[in-house]
Amino acid sequence: MVSENENPETKSASLPMMLILVLTAGGLGVMAVSGVIAAFVITGWLGQPVPVLGFQQTFDQPIDFPHTIHASTKQLKHVAADGQTMEGLGLDCTFCHRTVTTQANAGIPPVGFCATCHEVIGSADNNEINILRDAAGIIGDDGKEPIDWRRVHRLPDHVRFVHEPHIRYLTQNLSEVKGTTDGVTTGPSAVCSTCHGNVAAMEQVEQVEALKMGQCVDCHRDNGAPTDCAACHH
Numbered sequence: 001m002v003s004e005n006e007n008p009e010t011k012s013a014s015l016p017m018m019l020i021l022v023l024t025a026g027g028l029g030v031m032a033v034s035g036v037i038a039a040f041v042i043t044g045w046l047g048q049p050v051p052v053l054g055f056q057q058t059f060d061q062p063i064d065f066p067h068t069i070h071a072s073t074k075q076l077k078h079v080a081a082d083g084q085t086m087e088g089l090g091l092d093c094t095f096c097h098r099t100v101t102t103q104a105n106a107g108i109p110p111v112g113f114c115a116t117c118h119e120v121i122g123s124a125d126n127n128e129i130n131i132l133r134d135a136a137g138i139i140g141d142d143g144k145e146p147i148d149w150r151r152v153h154r155l156p157d158h159v160r161f162v163h164e165p166h167i168r169y170l171t172q173n174l175s176e177v178k179g180t181t182d183g184v185t186t187g188p189s190a191v192c193s194t195c196h197g198n199v200a201a202m203e204q205v206e207q208v209e210a211l212k213m214g215q216c217v218d219c220h221r222d223n224g225a226p227t228d229c230a231a232c233h234h
């Protein structure tokens with residue numbers, strides 16, 4: 001019987017080295033277990049996007065969508081594509097991310113939703129707004145087409161995350177909230193900063209929290225939430 005605990009060498013050994021040691025040891029059970037763990041770790045790595053190496057990354061989106069104008073409650077000075085200076089509208093996060101309080105996904109609104117305002121709001125020569133008018137079939141003649149937003153936050157496929165319990169818990173336990181969204185103190189918009197930073201102040205969304213397993217597990221342990229592997233892993 002050779003287990004990882006009895007053989008100190010295997011602990012510091014690299015993954016291939018460990019597999020060789022396990023294979024030569026010939027313990028079928030140990031091999032199967034190590035295989036499962038190795039597969040888990042490897043798929044974990046492959047499933048992880050590039051930001052692993054530097055998560056503070058942003059993407060150019062199909063439309064240069066500024067959270068500042070839409071979500072900020074502050075009188076920000078944003079210079080629009082047409083040269084005008086604008087101020088934040090202070091829309092609630094849930095106005096657009098409609099399912100964040102009820103479902104796993106927060107949800108990104110369809111372009112038809114944007115068009116309810118932008119059919120008329122924004123000048124006719126604002127290029128960015130015209131991309132959405134075109135996609136909503138208001139201008140141009142190629143009909144309606146969805147906007148292919150690029151995901152900024154994405155956990156590996158083997159991880160399960162659900163927004164609903166987090167928004168519910170944090171709105172009831174404001175002392176657990178980290179950071180603020182423009183100083184908002186009530187409602188769901190007050191808690192997003194815990195994991196996303198102050199999105200309302202971002203011209204382009206970036207991931208500011210690493211959202212690594214340790215951070216999830218620490219908070220779960222401190223707040224009586226489940227810490228068994230199956231709670232977060234498929």
Ligand code: HEC
Binds near residue numbers: 065
């Ligand atoms: C409640 C109304 C409303 C909704 C809904 C809305 N917007 Fe806006 N948006 C505005 C206003 C107001 C401005 C400022 C326009 C101005 O002053 O010319 C703006 C500005 C913009 C701009 C111009 C930024 C610039 O720098 O010129 C873009 C792009 C934009 N919105 C995209 C979107 C997208 C994409 C959606 C849907 C996800 C959306 N908007 C939904 C009200 C809205």
Ligand code: HEC
Binds near residue numbers: 071108196
């Ligand atoms: C007018 C609609 C609108 C409002 C209001 C709005 N958002 Fe968004 N949000 C979007 C759109 C469209 C995207 C996708 C484009 C992008 O990433 O910028 C997005 C993207 C995001 C993302 C990144 C999603 C990803 O790909 O990982 C986060 C996080 C986010 N919003 C949080 C917030 C928070 C927090 C608030 C409130 C302070 C808020 N949003 C208010 C429309 C909105």
Ligand code: HEC
Binds near residue numbers: 094156163192
């Ligand atoms: C406990 C941490 C946490 C909190 C609080 C949180 N989020 Fe998220 N959010 C995440 C994680 C993790 C992901 C990536 C999920 C994935 O890849 O499966 C994410 C993804 C998103 C996305 C993109 C994917 C989707 O679900 O549509 C949006 C938009 C978003 N969050 C908005 C919000 C808003 C708005 C709030 C506040 C009302 C909020 N989040 C609060 C952790 C959090």
Ligand code: HEC
Binds near residue numbers: 161220224
């Ligand atoms: C700010 C603290 C906090 C952070 C950070 C956090 N969680 Fe949670 N999570 C909770 C709490 C509290 C609950 C239980 C809420 C309730 O139902 O009362 C929960 C519940 C869950 C659930 C539902 C569990 C079930 O079966 O009921 C999942 C899945 C989950 N979290 C995954 C994650 C993942 C993955 C991350 C990291 C990306 C994460 N959480 C980060 C506090 C947190």
Ligand code: HEC
Binds near residue numbers: 211214216229232
């Ligand atoms: C509260 C949620 C949560 C719980 C509980 C949890 N994990 Fe994770 N785990 C994550 C998240 C989020 C990731 C992806 C981010 C990362 O790699 O840290 C992850 C990644 C992993 C990875 C891949 C690491 C890598 O480098 O890619 C392994 C292996 C793993 N978890 C094993 C476990 C085991 C074993 C348990 C039970 C003892 C467990 N996890 C419990 C959230 C959780």
